[in-house]
Amino acid sequence: MKTMTHLLASAALVGATAAHATDLEVTHWWTSGGEAAAVAEFAKAFDATGNTWVDGAIAGSGGTARPIIISRILGGDPMGATQLNHGRQAEELIEAGLMTDLTELAEAQGWKDIVNPPSLLDACTLDGRVYCVPVNIHSGQWIWLSHGAFEKVGLDVPADWNEFVAAAPKLEEAGITPLAMGQQGWQQNLAFGTITIAIAGIDAWREVSVERNADTAAGPAYKAVFEAVANARELARNSNVQDWNLATNLVITDQAAGQIMGDWAQGEFQVAGEVAGVDYTCLPGLGVNEVLDTGGDAFYFPVIDDEATKKAQMELASTLISPEVQVAFNLKKGSLPVRGDIDMSSANDCMQKGLSILADGNILPSGDMNLTADTQTQIEDLMAEFWTSDMSAADAQARYVDIIASAE
């Protein structure tokens, strides 16, 4: 039966290749307003090549979507292309020979020279071969502040995390939730990571997250981090929402004063018609240590034994990284482009901040590249519990140390 379908499919495709129209199913988990608008740019550009983008959006966060994507690839019914965060997530799939090798295309188009920072392409590379196309740079280390909320209590918009914490009591008096926080482990973990960089500094962060040094994790610098997070937990007590964009919406509507969230939050402000620097302010690295990690999204192309599909996959790969598409997509998404050679002058205030940090090279590798999904899940579970219970900072730190000590 399967062979039959294959025969029929390839027969249909042989006919179709001449007309250059191959349907390519693309799975991703970009479903919020800003994200959907951005992904539509991809679809538009790909359709313009004569092929058809068949959208396979999977709602929920990556946590919901990844199992579906992976089980489909393992189940022998892969999609034409799929979003995955690059880094260690796809390693085993590549080792099992399930992902298409893009090295030829990468060399032909000189990705090595255009992708900036180079670590993005490195994350796509295994044993010298390229397996994915990075499409954007996402950084998590931002706090988004509502001008309206601070105006209401007659305070200036804080310039860093410490000022923000100092302003909290006044905000609370006025019935404004100081910190909006979605009750999901990955968001709480993101906030934890961001606070770490601001409080403990980059060196300590690197020792723990990259080198997995449990002693540093048990040390005084991280003690201060956990105390700061315990404090932030109190600031977020009244934030009852689950999804990150609902939390962002609290900031947009001035119900909350700030949110620690990645640069993708910017897409939501944009959809709501807010202007950076006027309606809201963004502080990279919480305004303390202005660094960004260079995580991001990438597209992988599962191996499909069909010439027309392969061709379409290559076309999609080169579409995704082409200059025009990079500009259009990233402006909508609020993320930074993966190539340093394009004109982003139309980007807003916040993106410019990000671009200049990038240009200065103040970058960190992202968690996805350092820790396995397994370790990250454990940390997320810990953070989920820590943020929603009355666990003491010391207990949380002790358990964090255990996780880091056993990480691979």
Next chain:
Amino acid sequence: MVDAVTPRGPKPRRRFSRANVMLYGTLIVVAAYYALPLYVMIVTSLKGMPEIRLGNIFSPPVEITYQPWVKAWAEACTGINCEGLSRGFWNSVQILIPSVILSIAIASVNGYALANWKFKGSEVFFTILIVGAFIPYQVMLYPLVIILRELGLYGNVWGLVLVHTVFGMPILTLLFRNYFTSVPEELFKAARVDGAGFWGIYFRIMLPMSLPIFVVAIILQVTGIWNDFLFGVIYTKPADYPMTVQLNNIVNSVQGIKEYNVNMAATLLTGLVPLIIYFASGKLFVRGIAAGAVKG
């Protein structure tokens, strides 16, 4: 067989006794608790968002709007697909029909063989099957991915049909086995004397006698399969997602603010098919359950 519909309990003595008032009072309060969520879903789905934000979830809509229903059915978005739930509805229908037919056909024959044609080891397999009903699906998810991949059925509707047949088998087989066991032995013996074989007796005697249990099985399977979420999400691709999965997608892909009215309309739409079947067949359902499940 026992007439399953006539009440057998003790007769209440007087109409307005204190016990009677308590009885009806309790029943009405409990009934309100059961009816409440449906009522709340309906009124919420007919309100506009401003009214929801200001109002009371129990109050009827001041201004009735059908827009949420239209949006839920045809316009709600997941990513850049804005087709609403309609696509999921037809997917569910396509999954449902073969799954119900196949699972019931197989389970009824199983039950019949177990009740009337025992062979060495049949009870052992049956015991395994019943224990299997308790095994959390999660335990077998991964092996099933492998099995379906080897059969070349992964990711298409037939793979999902097979999964539903497998997981529906324990409870359905139990149902049919118990029912067929209660068929008077004389009937079976007489047919054997007449020379009827396994299939002859099944089709000519057992099948016509067991309409009620088939109705129960159909109701159980239609609701079970229509309401499935886990298998739909794991064993199909987005283009084939059943309605429940799409519902979850629509409710969870929040763009801007949560539209509770659209969510509730979508929720009701998803529940509509099993509800209609249930309301249309309520009495048969009860009758069938009485005939089958009780004789355990």
Next chain:
Amino acid sequence: MSSSSKSRKPSGLFRNMSAKIASVPMVLTALVVFVGGTAWTVLYSFTSSKLLPKLNFVGLDQYERLWSTRRWIISIENLAVYGFFSMIFTLVIGFTLAAMLDRKIRGESIFRTIFLYPFALSFVVTGLAWQWILNPDLGIQNVVRQMGWESFTFNPLNDPDIVIYGILIAGLWQGTGLIMVIMLAGLRGIDEDIWKAARVDGIGTVKTYIRVIIPMMRPVFVTALVLIASGIIKIYDLVVAQTNGGPGIASEVPAKYVINYMFRAQNLAQGFAASTMMLLSVVIILIPWAYLEFGGKKRG
């Protein structure tokens, strides 16, 4: 009622051939999926498989880690609390409602229809409906506060200590109707003479139910228990739809842990170890029962 006499002398492979052929799907399901799949999962739970199943045995490492994971402990506690109360309340409510409906009341079919309809709805629908009703800003809490009781607090879904009861409310709403119907059918199967005899002897109604009727309905209770128990262990969709395990990890359940580690954390073996533990508890409770109920006794 025994039926084994119908198939006396089960001699030879070809006796009952049609029945054996007809049972092939059942045998395959039992052996390949249930036994085979389970054995496979158990075997791989002793490995260090990550994203792909690989046979690198690591002994009991996965189990050690499992039992030192806070989230797993919380999941087990939640399942125990949910299971205990769900079992008791479903049986008590189901039986009580059935007994009330059995008292020749008016409008029986209306009541029955109302009690049973939630059973037709999926857990996803149930979870979303109750999430909405229990929403603190717009649901019951808000309504009571609007009526003037400003300090009223009923916000189970955002309180880690009681969130599992919020799920229990929804679960009971969905599942009690079925048990009521089964109980009702059982009551209808009881001879009216029993009631007459009880009345003649002057035994009270409640006493009759407890002393006479319930013991007579043992098979019905067994069926009901089977249905409730299998539902409890599988609880997954309801939690996903209603709270998604939150707030934090306060309403996690074992089935969710399994899926989460198998797919999301890409640690298959850890998920397998968790599912094996679930299985173990099922086996310990059920094997003796299944043997008594379906194995030994019926052979006579």
